Amino acid sequence: MITKNNLVHHEFIGLNVDVKSKTDKSLNLFGTVIDETKNTFKIESSGQEKIIPKKGSIFTFEIPSGEKVEVIGDILSIRPEDRIKKRFKKI
Structure with missing residues (x-):
């Protein structure tokens, strides 16, 4: 189950x-x-x-529970398959 703590x-x-x-307002979208x-x-x-660069962007994801979770893109600049192993600071 996806939660704000493990997104x-x-x-x-x-x-x-x-x-x-933060750098290109034309990339602001939903x-x-x-x-x-x-x-x-x-x-x-x-x-x-x-195509949106992760660095310099702020993403607000809507998880299945309907809750919205904001994540700074800079911390997501890692291969998706390696993200599972990485430890992150509390958001």
Whole structure:
């Protein structure tokens, strides 16, 4: 079960996300995560796919319980398969 305390150790694909970019305001959007790499998320928004850099962005994910969880993208710049093993500071 995904919770706010263990979100960073789970799969993001399929989650709704609100993106706020610190560097490029044109990347501010709401959509669904459809793919992930070490440094980016691919998000479908309004029928278009956008590639969003993790660094410099703030992501607010909606987890299945309906709760919204904010995560600073800089800490997610790690291969998705390695995220399970990594220990993170409390968010």
